[in-house]
Amino acid sequence: MTKARLATMWLDGCSGCHMSLLDVDEAIITIAQRADLVYGPLVDAQEFPDDVDVTIVEGAVSSQDDLEKIQHVRERTRILVALGDCAVTSNVPSMRNPFTVKSILDRVYVEGADVQKGAPTDGVPTLLRHAIPLQDVVKIDVYVPGCPPSAQAILFVLNELLDGRIPDLKSKVRFG
């Protein structure tokens, strides 16, 4: 039996969803028996590979880099899972949205700085006007809300997807 190709991605989030994924404890072994983790912050791969069966994405789309990454991932993934409230609703990253990008950068890097006043521009991606949920820019196949979603919910999602079913999460997660 060929193993499924699984990837994870971390955009504008706190990594709590990845922590919740790791919190499935020894069940991760049964997942590892059924799928290869081909990309993500938990493994070393540098390039997002082609032909991925399932990608689970944590975090909102906040920067030009996030936007390019999620579009790149969408093209190479069969089933895209929005994992957690930041991916589904833009959640805490969206708290900057009522303010302009300039006013936030000025607040942090000018008003809040004692030396070298001014927002960095080299080597950092441009922030988008708003931090937005994934479904605003790409098609999402499975939504897993929660902050973070429970380890049990994530395990259920992975097992259902590996069994070839789209998970019905109605009683296992909570929106918002």
Add this chain to the structure above:
Amino acid sequence: MSQQISVRIDGQLCTATEGQTIFQVAQANGRYIPSLCHMEGLSSAGSCRLCLVEVQGIGRLLPACTTPVRSGMSVTTNSEDIAHNRLMALELLFSERNHICAVCVSNGHCELQDLAQTLGLNHVRFPYNYPRLPVDVSHPRFVLDHNRCILCTRCVRVCDEIEGAHVWDVAGRGINSRLVSDLDRPWGESQSCTSCGKCVQVCPTGALVEKGRAVEEMTKRNAVVTQLAAKRETHL
């Protein structure tokens, strides 16, 4: 003596009293109709649009909480069309302001969240609005967070109809509508507020809360208000 009439709700023949709303009759006959603005003991506002139902012969959906029953009326409380419209109304409530449930004091004890669960909402299809809204912390005991307000007007009604103070009103129009106290002065400077806290108890979300509550700590006791209203009826 009010007249008894007959109506059909989801095909079932029900006896109702003239003047009752579709919501009341449906509830008395064990039918579930979702709502966020309705509260037993207060007048009906029809503001949340979640109790929309079909009435035979009328080409649009009507709010069950403000539509009185009429003799011979036939009502459908759930259908594909109704479910579609209710879900859309709920999504628009989430997208209109900054709810950010994960950091809300009412997280886990919120009627808006509960309804999302009941109606199976797992994402919002519309772009979020991200408005810039103030938080009024001028009152010594309570907080008004406009980011969480769904303009259900339960607070407006409970303050006017039960407490008799009428501190709250809705100012502005459309998307700019906003809850105001005492003709748009800070709540803490209100001359009419008795600090009774009924508005806080009936608020379905984290818009009106007690000070000093951390995330997930704010629970509401809105049954108190319904009991007060019922006792007043008996007394009268």
